[in-house]
Amino acid sequence: MSTIADSTSGPASKAAPPKLRKSLHAGQGRTAALLVLPTLVLLGIVIVFPLIKAVIMSFQKDSGLDPATGQFVSGGSAGLDNYKHWLLQQCGDIKCPPGTLGAQFYDALWVTLFFTVTTVVIEVVLGIWFAMIMNRTFKGRGLVRAAILIPWAIPTAVTAKLWLFILAFEGIANHLLGLVGISPLLWTGDAWPSRFAIIIADVWKTTPFMALLILAGLQIIGADVYEAAKIDGASKWQTFTRITIPMIKVPLMVAVLFRTLDVLRIYDLPAILTNGGGGSGHATTTLSILVINQIRQGFNSASALSTIVFLIIAFTAFLFIKFGGADVVQRPPRGPSGKKKKRRKSQGDALDGDSNIEGSVIGSIGTGR
Amino acid sequence: MSTQTAATTTAPRETPMGELRQPSTGWKHARMYGGLVLIIVWGLAPFYWMVVTAFRDVDYTYDTTPWPTHVTLDNFRTAFSTDRGNHFAQALVNSVIIGILTTAVAMLVGVFTAYALSRLNFPGKYLVLGFILGASMFPGVALVAPLFSLFSTLGWLNGYNYQALIIPDISFALPLTVYTLTAFFSEMPWELEESARIDGCTPGQAFRKIMLPLAAPGLFTTAILAFIASWNEFLLAAQFSTSKTQPVTVAIANFTGSQPHQEPYTAVMAAGTIVTVPLIIMVLFFQRAIVSGLTAGGVKG
Numbered sequence: 001m002s003t004i005a006d007s008t009s010g011p012a013s014k015a016a017p018p019k020l021r022k023s024l025h026a027g028q029g030r031t032a033a034l035l036v037l038p039t040l041v042l043l044g045i046v047i048v049f050p051l052i053k054a055v056i057m058s059f060q061k062d063s064g065l066d067p068a069t070g071q072f073v074s075g076g077s078a079g080l081d082n083y084k085h086w087l088l089q090q091c092g093d094i095k096c097p098p099g100t101l102g103a104q105f106y107d108a109l110w111v112t113l114f115f116t117v118t119t120v121v122i123e124v125v126l127g128i129w130f131a132m133i134m135n136r137t138f139k140g141r142g143l144v145r146a147a148i149l150i151p152w153a154i155p156t157a158v159t160a161k162l163w164l165f166i167l168a169f170e171g172i173a174n175h176l177l178g179l180v181g182i183s184p185l186l187w188t189g190d191a192w193p194s195r196f197a198i199i200i201a202d203v204w205k206t207t208p209f210m211a212l213l214i215l216a217g218l219q220i221i222g223a224d225v226y227e228a229a230k231i232d233g234a235s236k237w238q239t240f241t242r243i244t245i246p247m248i249k250v251p252l253m254v255a256v257l258f259r260t261l262d263v264l265r266i267y268d269l270p271a272i273l274t275n276g277g278g279g280s281g282h283a284t285t286t287l288s289i290l291v292i293n294q295i296r297q298g299f300n301s302a303s304a305l306s307t308i309v310f311l312i313i314a315f316t317a318f319l320f321i322k323f324g325g326a327d328v329v330q331r332p333p334r335g336p337s338g339k340k341k342k343r344r345k346s347q348g349d350a351l352d353g354d355s356n357i358e359g360s361v362i363g364s365i366g367t368g369r
Numbered sequence: 370m371s372t373q374t375a376a377t378t379t380a381p382r383e384t385p386m387g388e389l390r391q392p393s394t395g396w397k398h399a400r401m402y403g404g405l406v407l408i409i410v411w412g413l414a415p416f417y418w419m420v421v422t423a424f425r426d427v428d429y430t431y432d433t434t435p436w437p438t439h440v441t442l443d444n445f446r447t448a449f450s451t452d453r454g455n456h457f458a459q460a461l462v463n464s465v466i467i468g469i470l471t472t473a474v475a476m477l478v479g480v481f482t483a484y485a486l487s488r489l490n491f492p493g494k495y496l497v498l499g500f501i502l503g504a505s506m507f508p509g510v511a512l513v514a515p516l517f518s519l520f521s522t523l524g525w526l527n528g529y530n531y532q533a534l535i536i537p538d539i540s541f542a543l544p545l546t547v548y549t550l551t552a553f554f555s556e557m558p559w560e561l562e563e564s565a566r567i568d569g570c571t572p573g574q575a576f577r578k579i580m581l582p583l584a585a586p587g588l589f590t591t592a593i594l595a596f597i598a599s600w601n602e603f604l605l606a607a608q609f610s611t612s613k614t615q616p617v618t619v620a621i622a623n624f625t626g627s628q629p630h631q632e633p634y635t636a637v638m639a640a641g642t643i644v645t646v647p648l649i650i651m652v653l654f655f656q657r658a659i660v661s662g663l664t665a666g667g668v669k670g
Contacts, residue, residue, distance in 0.1 A: 047512070153649050292608070306510055
């Protein structure tokens with residue numbers, strides 16, 4: 001904790017002789033350090049410190065009875081045992097027996113990845129469709145925007161209970177399925193229906209978020225581009241794949257990045273809607289649920305698992321930013337001294353499309369939860 | 370995510386699009402309005418079903434009549450009743466306390482950082498931005514084990530220890546606040562600040578007297594986003610709250626009915642309605658604030 005504060009407070013301290021070479025910006029740099037420091041210290045306390053503590057804990061043994069082997073274990077250094085426990089399925093000297101939390105790791109990993117791929121793909125397709133509908137000129141646009149914001153605004157805990165009721169055995173979903181001749185499903189009991197229940201609820205809640213981000217991207221495409229394509233004889237499909245998709249690529253990739261990272265850490269919906277259960281017992285147990293379940297059996301092993309989850313998410317984010325074109329860090333901080341200001345002045349309009357994208361992308365971080 | 374609402378209300382692009390669609394037929398219109406109806410149904414239908422059920426007699430829980438039947442207020446009384454160990458009223462108060470304090474801390478700290486990030490040039494600026502962005506992607510579940518062991522050592526996991534909920538909430542509220550405010554500040558007419566400086570204001574005065582009033586809509590919107598984020602939080606609250614400090618999301622998730630193993634759906638839907646309706650009102654209000662804030666903030670010609 002204190003080391004973080006020390007390392008970052010360097011430029012802020014008054015006696016800073018080595019900073020002479022930055023004399024041009026010296027005053028600004030010092031002010032900036034003072035303004036930025038509180039945030040860095042706070043984030044250091046609530047994120048960096050717990051993260052480091054978790055890594056340290058992950059190399060310690062949990063004291064107590066080992067649920068897998070039944071032998072008493074007394075703390076101490078564990079080396080890589082906690083990581084071997086999850087990744088190599090080793091409980092002590094034996095392979096983790098079925099039914100223990102350790103044995104659920106790969107099931108949890110696959111179901112989390114399955115949720116991630118299915119929900120993000122469905123949300124992108126529906127989101128693009130919704131955004132294209134909303135991008136047209138029509139009356140009652142306010143009503144549509146209000147309607148689409150409702151799933152976004154409802155707390156996930158309430159969403160889970162609402163879909164639990166809708167998908168109850170005697171609930172409205174099975175009633176509607178009955179009208180088209182489909183026999184009622186045990187939505188939160190069987191393995192695949194309970195997985196689809198999570199997907200349905202998640203897609204319902206977060207497609208609006210996706211649609212609104214994509215809509216912001218669509219609005220920067222000028223009508224003249226479409227007009228030119230039309231004159232050149234482009235088909236509708238060509239217009240969509242050669243103009244619309246490339247033009248919205250950056251906001252789309254950013255939206256996909258945030259949604260992907262969000263689903264990789266999904267907890268609320270499966271925890272409340274299916275309690276991680278379904279099928280033989282853990283059909284909807286995601287990585288986050290497994291961490292929480294493990295905490296009741298031992299902090300240190302749970303820390304190893306949560307560190308693995310963190311690394312998976314960090315690695316995914318890295319892949320997106322490096323190879324996926326999700327340009328999130330470089331875009332936002334374009335100061336008013338950049339070209340944006342000049343362009344805004346020349347247009348006399350504060351709401352040029354480019355700034356819209358940035359505003360919406362930045363403004364949406366974390367709000368999709 | 371609401372800045373684009375401002376763009377949709379600005380006229381320039383609508384006319385050419387209209388011209389482009391001139392040869393539209395009746396069928397095309399029907400298809401477009403079909404899509405609009407679908408979006409409205411998508412957003413409203415499940416929410417509508419929650420509200421209808423909230424007002425429906427508990428003996429008719431599974432009634433599938435699409436309009437309100439057996440209307441009663443009993444479910445709201447059940448939701449607030451403490452007979453079965455539910456403390457919904459207390460949970461509402463807790464959520465407000467946690468939400469306001471989290472938002473206040475995040476705003477007080479975040480506003481200065483956002484100002485520096487959008488206005489000042491300093492070494493390591495992109496590093497700071499990257500760190501804050503990374504923080505916003507941080508999985509909350511990685512905080513649980515270390516903070517659980519820390520908080521239990523500190524004795525924070527019982528009684529009225531609201532800080533055990535507020536401190537972890539800072540981990541997502543503060544990055545959100547800094548980023549949203551940085552976006553807002555980058556859009557503001559800072560020429561006015563320069564004028565104020567020329568007129569003899571100190572940088573601090575120029576910020577307080579000129580820029581802060583102009584930034585008010587953005588600040589307000591950001592505060593609402595941070596409040597909604599902490600109001601909706603469940604994972605951390607479920608681990609660090611006690612029966613005294615539990616917020617509404619945890620209360621609703623753990624709501625117990627008269628029979629064990631039987632969800633008291635109507636009462637839960639009533640509780641869900643109470644929790645959601647203020648949010649929806651806030652969201653609609655905050656949309657307007659964004660639109661007016663951004664359009665009013667621009668320096669014209």
